[in-house]
Amino acid sequence: MGIPKNKREWLGLIQPDLLMNLTLRDLRSKYKRSVLGWTWSVFNPLVAVVVYSAVFSIFLRIEPSVGDPSGLDSYAVFLLVTLLPWQFHVTSLTEANRSITANSSLITKIFFPRWVLPTSAVLARFLTLIVEMLVLLILIALWEGHIAFQWIPVIAALMILQLLFTIGLALMISAANVYFRDIQHFLMVALQPWMFLTPILYPLNLVPADKEFLGISYRTLYQLNPMVSWAKAYRNVLYDLRFPSLERWLAILSATFIVLYLGFKIFNRLEPRMAEEV
Amino acid sequence: MVGTSNAITVEGLGKKFRLMQDRNWTLKATLLAGHRTRYEEFWALRDVSFEIPTGETFGIVGGNGSGKSTLLKVLAGILRADEGSAVARGRLSALLELGAGFHPELTGRENVYLNGSILGFTSREIRNLFDDIVEFAELEQFIDEPVRNYSSGMYMRLGFSVAIHVEPEILLVDEILAVGDLTFQKRCLDRFARLRDEGRTIVVVSHDLDMIGRLCDSSVWINKGELAAVGSSSSVLEDFISHDENSGMNVSDQSHHLRLKPDDLVKSLELVDVNGHSMSSAASGQPALIRVRYDADRAGEPATVALGLYRADGTHVSSINSGATTSAGNDVGVIEVDYEMPSLPVQPGTYEISIALHSRDMTKVFERHTHLFRFEVDPVAGSHQTGLVALGGNWAAKNVDESN
Numbered sequence: 001m002g003i004p005k006n007k008r009e010w011l012g013l014i015q016p017d018l019l020m021n022l023t024l025r026d027l028r029s030k031y032k033r034s035v036l037g038w039t040w041s042v043f044n045p046l047v048a049v050v051v052y053s054a055v056f057s058i059f060l061r062i063e064p065s066v067g068d069p070s071g072l073d074s075y076a077v078f079l080l081v082t083l084l085p086w087q088f089h090v091t092s093l094t095e096a097n098r099s100i101t102a103n104s105s106l107i108t109k110i111f112f113p114r115w116v117l118p119t120s121a122v123l124a125r126f127l128t129l130i131v132e133m134l135v136l137l138i139l140i141a142l143w144e145g146h147i148a149f150q151w152i153p154v155i156a157a158l159m160i161l162q163l164l165f166t167i168g169l170a171l172m173i174s175a176a177n178v179y180f181r182d183i184q185h186f187l188m189v190a191l192q193p194w195m196f197l198t199p200i201l202y203p204l205n206l207v208p209a210d211k212e213f214l215g216i217s218y219r220t221l222y223q224l225n226p227m228v229s230w231a232k233a234y235r236n237v238l239y240d241l242r243f244p245s246l247e248r249w250l251a252i253l254s255a256t257f258i259v260l261y262l263g264f265k266i267f268n269r270l271e272p273r274m275a276e277e278v
Numbered sequence: 279m280v281g282t283s284n285a286i287t288v289e290g291l292g293k294k295f296r297l298m299q300d301r302n303w304t305l306k307a308t309l310l311a312g313h314r315t316r317y318e319e320f321w322a323l324r325d326v327s328f329e330i331p332t333g334e335t336f337g338i339v340g341g342n343g344s345g346k347s348t349l350l351k352v353l354a355g356i357l358r359a360d361e362g363s364a365v366a367r368g369r370l371s372a373l374l375e376l377g378a379g380f381h382p383e384l385t386g387r388e389n390v391y392l393n394g395s396i397l398g399f400t401s402r403e404i405r406n407l408f409d410d411i412v413e414f415a416e417l418e419q420f421i422d423e424p425v426r427n428y429s430s431g432m433y434m435r436l437g438f439s440v441a442i443h444v445e446p447e448i449l450l451v452d453e454i455l456a457v458g459d460l461t462f463q464k465r466c467l468d469r470f471a472r473l474r475d476e477g478r479t480i481v482v483v484s485h486d487l488d489m490i491g492r493l494c495d496s497s498v499w500i501n502k503g504e505l506a507a508v509g510s511s512s513s514v515l516e517d518f519i520s521h522d523e524n525s526g527m528n529v530s531d532q533s534h535h536l537r538l539k540p541d542d543l544v545k546s547l548e549l550v551d552v553n554g555h556s557m558s559s560a561a562s563g564q565p566a567l568i569r570v571r572y573d574a575d576r577a578g579e580p581a582t583v584a585l586g587l588y589r590a591d592g593t594h595v596s597s598i599n600s601g602a603t604t605s606a607g608n609d610v611g612v613i614e615v616d617y618e619m620p621s622l623p624v625q626p627g628t629y630e631i632s633i634a635l636h637s638r639d640m641t642k643v644f645e646r647h648t649h650l651f652r653f654e655v656d657p658v659a660g661s662h663q664t665g666l667v668a669l670g671g672n673w674a675a676k677n678v679d680e681s682n
Contacts, residue, residue: 108351112397
């Protein structure tokens with residue numbers, strides 16, 4: 001497909017109404033017929049913070065780095081500013097991965113652009129991330145007197161880039177999952193170590209820079225994981241109150257656009273036979 | 279180029295499916311087997327070419343598994359052709375399944391927006407059409423209820439209403455005219471007639487040959503994936519029906535035995551003649567008997583047998599149940615229950631029988647098989663009647679001279 005020339009063609013390409021309606025469907029149906037409804041979405045990060053704080057901060061005594069220049073020293077905040085984006089990453093991918101196979105009746109009966117299914121699954125989760133991040137900003141302002149509101153534009157930029165990165169990944173795995181149902185199991189296996197190989201529970205400086213593997217330092221290898229850049233950047237902005245370095249931004253931008261491009265490329269490649277394989 | 283006024287041009291179309299030998303959906307198997315997984319190819323469509331002029335109502339007929347639904351899905355863009363091409367000119371909408379994509383937990387209103395946007399509407403367009411859609415579906419009262427509380431008729435009506443309001447230039451329809459009660463069906467047909475009068479192209483796949491004959495100017499007959507005939511509906515239907523009579527008769531007989539599993543309570547359902555011979559067709563107005571065998575031991579008690587008679591287009595003709603009259607006295611083993619009709623009171627056509635076994639007090643359903651047995655009702659020579667039922671009356675005339 002070429003570059004759209006007018007508004008009509010852009011709308012045809014982006015499908016804003018279809019995306020919105022599918023996103024609303026995911027959000028509306030999620031907590032239907034549950035008594036606590038939306039409050040469930042609060043429990044997950046809450047329990048995680050309590051458990052991880054207990055294990056890593058109290059038992060294992062991991063020291064959060066002191067915020068520079070904010071001077072903040074709180075493991076809970078240190079953890080939450082990266083944990084919330086990470087949980088978005090995990091749940092988006094698991095839900096988007098199922099989105100094609102779970103909507104097989106749609107795919108085999110109606111023709112519509114299929115990429116909207118994983119994309120709207122990620123979008124639905126993204127809307128909850130926005131709410132969570134706002135609540136986080138308010139809570140740390142109230143409890144720690146830690147004011148990060150002026151950084152909202154930068155946080156928004158990071159979140160939008162993460163959204164695009166996640167959509168790219170979601171497109172790849174959801175399309176592949178139609179052909180190989182292994183992907184869903186693989187995802188469960190991969191996400192666990194991925195979390196521990198991202199500086200969420202501990203600061204990046206605990207990863208040794210002076211030990212080498214094949215002549216490359218552990219820390220350099222470690223930073224090949226694109227989620228490291230996001231974790232670090234979120235922590236810079238929300239915890240340290242500092243603008244992330246240019247290198248971080250470059251890493252984030254290139255990861256986003258490479259993954260998004262590959263995502264659409266792979267998805268378009270696998271789309272034609274989806275209706276018969278799903 | 280020929281045929282610039284064609285809404286749809288199909289050229290040398292071929293579609294193949296993979297029949298997996300052992301359908302292993304695993305990465306490991308693919309990696310181990312190298313690039314090629316073992317599968318057999320099966321051509322569902324091969325070398326099909328025809329054109330549909332703009333504004334025409336066009337029928338697709340063929341037996342079960344002939345590839346006609348595959349053809350429709352290729353036209354709709356759901357499946358991609360492996361050979362040749364199918365090109366549609368104009369906004370196209372396919373009615374393959376009504377209410378596909380409805381979410382049971384969402385309300386009718388939310389689902390109208392969802393379904394409408396999947397069918398290609400913008401939210402603004404749906405807002406403008408919303409009242410019409412709801413009114414056409416006759417669901418004003420229930421539109422804010424979750425659709426899981428809808429009856430299947432309500433569900434289908436809403437699905438149909440959303441789909442029909444798309445107002446496409448080309449409409450593809452798969453066997454879904456039998457929606458709702460007769461009034462609603464009538465309105466659906468009116469709506470189709472209106473679309474046709476407006477010069478829109480309509481493509482219909484149906485088993486209801488009557489309807490194809492009435493609605494469609496021309497038709498195509500697909501047989502085992504190949505084009506068997508194309509042309510005016512009357513000639514195509516004639517070819518199809520004569521072919522079907524020669525070869526298709528045994529199919530219905532086999533299919534009903536295939537559908538019963540060894541551990542089902544219902545052992546058999548047959549249509550038998552006065553001599554007790556099984557038959558696959560009966561004659562209108564002549565005696566016929568429906569014979570059911572079921573396993574009373576496993577049912578645990580003598581069952582009430584309920585039979586439903588349907589026309590092939592889904593119209594419900596009649597339902598009957600045996601009440602308590604089916605006890606054979608000694609209710610063990612397999613019991614045979616007969617329902618005897620002195621004269622089969624339906625018009626010629628294709629019919630289907632559904633069966634359910636209930637407990638004696640009708641509070642439990644032991645087993646249900648819908649559209650289990652399919653059979654033909656043949657016309658009786660010299661009989662001239664149409665409609666739903668065979669009244670079976672006799673004409674008499676006598677001279678009544680008033681002056682006497």
